[in-house]
Amino acid sequence: MAEKIFPFNRKPVTDIGIDKTLENISEAEIKKAIDKVLKNEASARLKIFVETCMRCGMCTNSCHHYLAHNNDPTYAPAAKVKQTVWDMLNKNGNVSKDDIKKYARIAFSECNLCRRCVQFCPFGIDIAYLISLVRRICCLIGAVPQYIQDQALSHMQTTNMLWFRQDEWLDTVQWLEDELRAEIKNARIPLGKKNAEILYLAHGLEAKYMTGLLTNMAKIMNVAGVDWTMPDTDGWDYTNKAFYAQDSETMGMVVRRHYELAFKLNVKKIVMGECGHAFRTGVYEGVRFLGWKDSPIPYIHGVEFFYELIRYGKIKIAKKIEEPVTVQDPCNIVRYRGLGDMIRYIVKATCENFIDINPGYEYNYCCSAGGGMIDAGPPWKMARIEGGKIKAEQIKDTGAKIVIAPCHTCHKGIEDLNDYYKLGVHVKFLTDIIAEVIEIPEEMKP
Numbered sequence: 001m002a003e004k005i006f007p008f009n010r011k012p013v014t015d016i017g018i019d020k021t022l023e024n025i026s027e028a029e030i031k032k033a034i035d036k037v038l039k040n041e042a043s044a045r046l047k048i049f050v051e052t053c054m055r056c057g058m059c060t061n062s063c064h065h066y067l068a069h070n071n072d073p074t075y076a077p078a079a080k081v082k083q084t085v086w087d088m089l090n091k092n093g094n095v096s097k098d099d100i101k102k103y104a105r106i107a108f109s110e111c112n113l114c115r116r117c118v119q120f121c122p123f124g125i126d127i128a129y130l131i132s133l134v135r136r137i138c139c140l141i142g143a144v145p146q147y148i149q150d151q152a153l154s155h156m157q158t159t160n161m162l163w164f165r166q167d168e169w170l171d172t173v174q175w176l177e178d179e180l181r182a183e184i185k186n187a188r189i190p191l192g193k194k195n196a197e198i199l200y201l202a203h204g205l206e207a208k209y210m211t212g213l214l215t216n217m218a219k220i221m222n223v224a225g226v227d228w229t230m231p232d233t234d235g236w237d238y239t240n241k242a243f244y245a246q247d248s249e250t251m252g253m254v255v256r257r258h259y260e261l262a263f264k265l266n267v268k269k270i271v272m273g274e275c276g277h278a279f280r281t282g283v284y285e286g287v288r289f290l291g292w293k294d295s296p297i298p299y300i301h302g303v304e305f306f307y308e309l310i311r312y313g314k315i316k317i318a319k320k321i322e323e324p325v326t327v328q329d330p331c332n333i334v335r336y337r338g339l340g341d342m343i344r345y346i347v348k349a350t351c352e353n354f355i356d357i358n359p360g361y362e363y364n365y366c367c368s369a370g371g372g373m374i375d376a377g378p379p380w381k382m383a384r385i386e387g388g389k390i391k392a393e394q395i396k397d398t399g400a401k402i403v404i405a406p407c408h409t410c411h412k413g414i415e416d417l418n419d420y421y422k423l424g425v426h427v428k429f430l431t432d433i434i435a436e437v438i439e440i441p442e443e444m445k446p
Helices: 018-021 027-042 044-050 065-068 076-081 085-090 097-109 127-143 146-158 166-180 209-226 241-245 248-264 275-288 302-311 339-350 379-386 389-398 408-421 429-436
Strands: 200-201 270-272 325-327 402-404 424-427
Touching: 018 097, 018 146, 027 085, 027 097, 027 127, 044 085, 044 127, 065 379, 065 389, 076 085, 076 127, 085 097, 097 127, 097 379, 127 241, 146 241, 146 248, 146 379, 166 209, 200 248, 209 302, 209 429, 241 248, 241 275, 241 408, 248 270, 248 275, 270 275, 270 302, 302 339, 302 429, 325 339, 339 429, 379 389, 379 408, 389 408, 408 424, 424 429
Parallel strands: 200 270, 325 402, 402 424
Antiparallel strands: none
16 A cells, blocks of 8 residues: 655745755756765665664654644654655655755754654664755755855854954953953953863854853852863854754864864863753764764763752852743753753752753753754744744743753744743743852952
8 A cells, every 4th residue: 555645835935045056056966965975974874774664653743843733744753754865765866956955944944853753763763863864965965054054154264153253252251351350359261271170162152142151151160260261262162053064074173173272272171061062063973073982081061060060069059049940951962961860950959949841851842943943044933933832832831930941052942932932931041040149259259
């Protein structure tokens, strides 16, 4: 019996990064890219996953996009693979430009690479890996959302996501140090200091639009008496937006730069702030692409860092947050790294009224902004807002007034869901929470 074909009905979206590229590329070039990825770059997992899937449907209800679109079967995880990878294999790479446009839409706006579906697959098939192959093909063709292309190019040229010049970085840090001294006497944000214990890397947005977050981290570092430094050269931004396009070459270059800085300054470990994808590239994807078995030196996520500070008494809490709070479990540090308990330890240490989200931990729903969907920019905003309906309902059900999201993508994604679905919550980072409740010793006050 032939499989039933469901119509692929979507609202038209214009993205010059995809549309203009397809106007200027031949179908022969498309086949060349498909063959390169599926026949040469893909691992044995491709063959195993494609041949193992039984179309049992166990993954279907795990996907927030499927649930948010009234159980439309074309949004089911297995269906996304069938409409992309399986379609390319069945056609032996001889696909049309319209096919590529459809593949790109599915890969960049209907799958966050969150891997929730993997938790429910009886064979552990990694659908996010299969969809990442589709993104890699689109990358080689050049059919990638324009906003992601721009950020990846910025990483390629400047090693940060915002075309931020080195002199601008240095000026910003010096200005933030002066601002912090209004709260902490003789506060320092060291730059290029050798032999420190920690090299701290920041998010690109923290140097331009969210400087208060970097100031709060510096406040925590100073109060905790941490021996730290930040880079005084390019490479200070831990983000790696090329990963979203599966531009492995640029992704690897950025990761290598971070470790080279650590070696140059002879630090003991790298600590980054609250981000998911950057941690994944710094510890897993980038390291593997560079041919390393493991990270050359410890690469620590902000959650792990804060957990150690609180657990071992390096900082004290003056007064806990009293409003009811809940958490978002970022996919790349909870499903990937298992940091769910550490997040909750920090929250319980800093907040009086914690209401856990349900389901949580590795079964928590994606914020619908991850995997580069928010970085795809305005053309695709409603795709993630609509896909985030399940996350919005999940947050609303907690009754919390504050959502703590230890990931920049989750933070911004939930802010947008809050605005659209009128949730009436405040979204905060752990950094902000800790900086608000930390006890500042009298001798450190100006």
